[in-house]
Amino acid sequence: MTTLVAEPYDEAVTSPAHLPRRHYLNAAFGVKSWLLTRDHKRIALLYLLSITFFFFIGGGAAVLFRLDLMTPEGDLVESETYNKLFTIHGVLMVFFFLIPSVPAVLGNFLVPLMIGAKDLAFPRINLASWYIFMIGGIFTTAAVVFGGVDTGWTFYAPYSSTYSNTNVILTAAGIFITGFSSILTGLNFIVTIHKMRAPGLTWMKLPLFVWSTYATALVMVLATPVLAIALALIGLERIWGVGIFDPKLGGDPVLFQHLFWFYSHPAVYIMILPGFGVISELVACFCRKAVFGYAFVAFSSMSIAVLGFLVWGHHMFIAGQSVYGGMIFSLLSFLVAVPSGVKVFNWTATLYRASVAWKTPMLYALGFIGLFTIGGLTGLFLATLAIDVHVHDTYFVVAHFHYIMVGGMVMAYLGGIHFWWPKISGRMYPEWLGKFSAFVIFIGFNLTFFPQFVLGYLGMPRRYHTYPPEFQVLNVMSSAGASILGLGYLLPLAYLIWSIKYGAIAGPNPWPATGLEWQTPSPPPSDNFEVTPVVTQRPYRYSPWEPQGG
Amino acid sequence: MAAALVPRKTYVSVFVSLMVLLALTVGVDLFDLGAWNTVISLAIAVAKAILVVLFFMHVRYSERLIWIAAVAGFFWLAILLALTMSDYGTRGSLPARTGWTLSATEVSPTSGG
Amino acid sequence: MADESSMVAHQFEGMRQQEESATLGMWVFLATEIMFFGGLILGYTVYRLKYAEAFAAGSHHLKMALGALNTAVLLTSSLTVALAVHAAHRGRRRALLTFLLLTVVLGLAFLGIKATEYYLEYAEGLIPGRGFSYAGPAPPAEVQLFFVFYFAMTGLHATHMIVGLAVMLVMAVLTWRGRFSGAYYSPVEVSGLYWHFVDIVWIFLFPLLYLIGHH
Numbered sequence: 107m108t109t110l111v112a113e114p115y116d117e118a119v120t121s122p123a124h125l126p127r128r129h130y131l132n133a134a135f136g137v138k139s140w141l142l143t144r145d146h147k148r149i150a151l152l153y154l155l156s157i158t159f160f161f162f163i164g165g166g167a168a169v170l171f172r173l174d175l176m177t178p179e180g181d182l183v184e185s186e187t188y189n190k191l192f193t194i195h196g197v198l199m200v201f202f203f204l205i206p207s208v209p210a211v212l213g214n215f216l217v218p219l220m221i222g223a224k225d226l227a228f229p230r231i232n233l234a235s236w237y238i239f240m241i242g243g244i245f246t247t248a249a250v251v252f253g254g255v256d257t258g259w260t261f262y263a264p265y266s267s268t269y270s271n272t273n274v275i276l277t278a279a280g281i282f283i284t285g286f287s288s289i290l291t292g293l294n295f296i297v298t299i300h301k302m303r304a305p306g307l308t309w310m311k312l313p314l315f316v317w318s319t320y321a322t323a324l325v326m327v328l329a330t331p332v333l334a335i336a337l338a339l340i341g342l343e344r345i346w347g348v349g350i351f352d353p354k355l356g357g358d359p360v361l362f363q364h365l366f367w368f369y370s371h372p373a374v375y376i377m378i379l380p381g382f383g384v385i386s387e388l389v390a391c392f393c394r395k396a397v398f399g400y401a402f403v404a405f406s407s408m409s410i411a412v413l414g415f416l417v418w419g420h421h422m423f424i425a426g427q428s429v430y431g432g433m434i435f436s437l438l439s440f441l442v443a444v445p446s447g448v449k450v451f452n453w454t455a456t457l458y459r460a461s462v463a464w465k466t467p468m469l470y471a472l473g474f475i476g477l478f479t480i481g482g483l484t485g486l487f488l489a490t491l492a493i494d495v496h497v498h499d500t501y502f503v504v505a506h507f508h509y510i511m512v513g514g515m516v517m518a519y520l521g522g523i524h525f526w527w528p529k530i531s532g533r534m535y536p537e538w539l540g541k542f543s544a545f546v547i548f549i550g551f552n553l554t555f556f557p558q559f560v561l562g563y564l565g566m567p568r569r570y571h572t573y574p575p576e577f578q579v580l581n582v583m584s585s586a587g588a589s590i591l592g593l594g595y596l597l598p599l600a601y602l603i604w605s606i607k608y609g610a611i612a613g614p615n616p617w618p619a620t621g622l623e624w625q626t627p628s629p630p631p632s633d634n635f636e637v638t639p640v641v642t643q644r645p646y647r648y649s650p651w652e653p654q655g656g
Numbered sequence: 657m658a659a660a661l662v663p664r665k666t667y668v669s670v671f672v673s674l675m676v677l678l679a680l681t682v683g684v685d686l687f688d689l690g691a692w693n694t695v696i697s698l699a700i701a702v703a704k705a706i707l708v709v710l711f712f713m714h715v716r717y718s719e720r721l722i723w724i725a726a727v728a729g730f731f732w733l734a735i736l737l738a739l740t741m742s743d744y745g746t747r748g749s750l751p752a753r754t755g756w757t758l759s760a761t762e763v764s765p766t767s768g769g
Numbered sequence: 770m771a772d773e774s775s776m777v778a779h780q781f782e783g784m785r786q787q788e789e790s791a792t793l794g795m796w797v798f799l800a801t802e803i804m805f806f807g808g809l810i811l812g813y814t815v816y817r818l819k820y821a822e823a824f825a826a827g828s829h830h831l832k833m834a835l836g837a838l839n840t841a842v843l844l845t846s847s848l849t850v851a852l853a854v855h856a857a858h859r860g861r862r863r864a865l866l867t868f869l870l871l872t873v874v875l876g877l878a879f880l881g882i883k884a885t886e887y888y889l890e891y892a893e894g895l896i897p898g899r900g901f902s903y904a905g906p907a908p909p910a911e912v913q914l915f916f917v918f919y920f921a922m923t924g925l926h927a928t929h930m931i932v933g934l935a936v937m938l939v940m941a942v943l944t945w946r947g948r949f950s951g952a953y954y955s956p957v958e959v960s961g962l963y964w965h966f967v968d969i970v971w972i973f974l975f976p977l978l979y980l981i982g983h984h
Contacts, residue, residue: 346898741814
């Protein structure tokens with residue numbers, strides 16, 4: 107039987123002399139052993155490599171157009187190139203980085219470990235989903251290589267379906283294909299979490315990361331197919347010249363936006379819910395306390411997943427949607443603030459009178475809580491019909507969703523990667539470098555995106571190549587921030603790679619944390635556990651006086 | 657497994673009911689009942705689908721989780737349809753007493769916004 | 770007959786867990802499929818309400834008798850699939866094989882009838898695009914929208930039928946090779962769920978496309 111009471115936090119946890127003799131990384135060697143693996147941990151690493159690649163391509167595009175925006179006339183690139191740069195930035199970051207980031211990397215690695223299973227329910231489907239992801243990635247990359255696409259990541263019709271002369275079909279096909287990878291990953295998580303939990307591990311004993319991954323999986327499964335159909339219809343209209351969304355031929359362009367946002371708004375929750383899960387784990391571990399109000403945090407993930415489906419129309423307030431439709435969507439959008447608020451308050455309550463260990467992952471977690479709160483509250487401005495009419499499609503919106511997506515999800519992702527890196531690689535990252543780069547990223551992020559709130563409020567529209575000279579100071583600040591942010595992201599890339607060979611050996615539980623994943627060696631053996639664990643206690647027993655049983 | 661509980665006779669009677677419902681829906685189509693034609697034919701389709709789901713797909717004999725999974729897809733489809741129709745159903749109408757005056761062409765429901 | 774424990778994949782603790790996972794996995798996949806067709810159903814609904822007369826006019830060009838016949842064929846194939854699963858559970862290999870092959874024949878019949886309809890519509894110039902010709906009272910662009918959705922929905926459905934046929938053929942081969950027994954037949958059951966789902970889609974497509982207004 108496994109006991110889940112953690113030892114008191116001790117800075118001097120002694121580093122063991124060597125890694126375990128057999129683990130998932132040295133269970134087999136050679137390219138084939140990776141490309142044909144069915145081990146969820148190895149598939150997680152395949153995803154890690156792929157999304158890191160896409161992240162830096164998408165980031166490179168952002169660096170280029172931020173440099174271009176240093177001058178009001180946009181002297182660096184042509185307007186057409188500028189349009190292609192922001193499109194590819196959005197497409198790669200949303201579909202090929204953020205959506206698979208925490209679910210496909212950390213979720214794949216951790217869900218079976220956290221529930222005491224040997225693997226996901228369908229290992230072959232899991233591997234297939236990575237291949238599907240890569241095929242979609244190849245299509246999209248090919249679209250860039252063959253001249254790019256300029257519709258913006260939203261593919262609004264009829265521009266995308268009729269007028270754009272760029273590689274719309276190739277890009278849309280890439281996203282269509284990648285969608286199935288996301289669906290299969292979600293399906294695998296749902297079945298695994300329902301059917302593969304270790305004996306005694308009831309729902310109310312699940313780690314909060316598993317709850318949020320489950321909620322994310324629901325969204326993936328139920329929303330993604332609608333995007334697939336929307337993009338397929340764009341393709342049909344483009345190829346056959348029939349007027350599904352073209353008003354000239356009786357179509358309605360707003361219908362495309364309904365289909366698109368029915369997916370893409372819930373997709374925002376695919377991009378943030380897993381981050382919530384990571385933050386709950388980090389806050390509990392580094393506060394040495396159980397998360398305040400466990401059940402509320404768990405159910406708030408579920409209610410965000412469901413409510414997230416009811417609010418998509420707030421992207422369409424000025425798109426020609428009816429005023430009554432707008433009112434309904436505006437009202438429903440405010441509801442999402444309730445479970446999101448529950449989470450922020452409960453993390454804060456967990457911090458209250460905790461003895462916090464200021465490790466790198468905790469710095470990211472604190473950054474997340476602050477930045478997500480700013481992103482979430484500005485979301486309420488945008489959900490307000492009357493205000494949105496003024497700031498719609500301005501930099502205010504850009505700043506808002508980057509506070510959620512980058513300030514929130516990327517922070518959570520990096521925090522999670524640092525937290526579980528010892529489990530993944532068996533070695534520690536250099537702590538002072540970790541803290542330093544967390545600090546650099548936080549500064550760089552705020553310098554990039556805070557000025558954009560002001561720009562948007564002053565009326566600078568998004569996606570414009572040129573702007574009036576009075577906006578230049580704020581744009582230069584934003585571009586300066588972007589370069590700091592870019593450097594900040596290169597640091598972890600460098601030192602994490604370095605640590606694979608030279609990092610201190612971590613041992614099974616370096617933090618020390620509760621949770622089944624820490625009860626097995628680092629890196630774990632191929633089958634995860636030598637004996638199937640039996641769970642008798644609630645998660646997060648960081649102090650002996652936490653309530654037992656459950 | 658769930659299949660163990662279903663006698664072969666049940667399958668045959670479900671099949672016969674499905675065929676009767678098919679005949680019914682084709683028969684109703686011969687009469688002009690206005691909007692009711694659509695309502696009746698869709699109601700018959702729902703009945704047929706329920707028969708297939710409950711008996712052929714064994715949901716009647718399955719654990720509750722399968723019930724939930726079976727309902728979830730249709731429920732989410734209802735969300736998609738209902739909220740989109742909250743837009744299309746009210747296109748062109750504006751809240752009263754705003755003092756706005758719009759010409760007919762500006763609020764025409766076929767203008768697509 | 771194969772040994773039961775050899776049929777349990779390494780990640781599962783036992784046969785029961787494996788079967789329940791497979792069934793749940795298929796149901797979750799079917800929920801995805803509902804939303805996949807759902808996007809088309811939404812588009813169809815929006816335009817049908819907007820262009821009610823054009824949609825009725827377009828629908829009158831479909832061959833209602835062939836559509837009804839195809840519905841009957843698919844309902845029958847659902848019966849044969851249900852009986853196949855029943856036979857599998859009883860461990861009756863010959864009956865299982867017969868019902869699977871019957872299903873394949875019915876599925877092919879469906880696709881044959883559908884192809885005939887497509888051909889007739891092609892001959893009438895009803896394929897959307899440059900060659901589209903419609904000479905009735907309703908605006909041609911709106912009638913064309915009906916046919917866009919008709920071909921998109923039935924085409925997506927036919928694609929699912931082809932996948933289903935491939936799956937049923939694989940099941941037949943595996944049955945022939947003696948892979949299944951009364952203790953292990955969950956692939957047959959799960960494939961059956963998929964087939965029934967494709968049937969249900971058609972149950973809705975038939976009234977939506979063929980029975981608009983009255984004939």
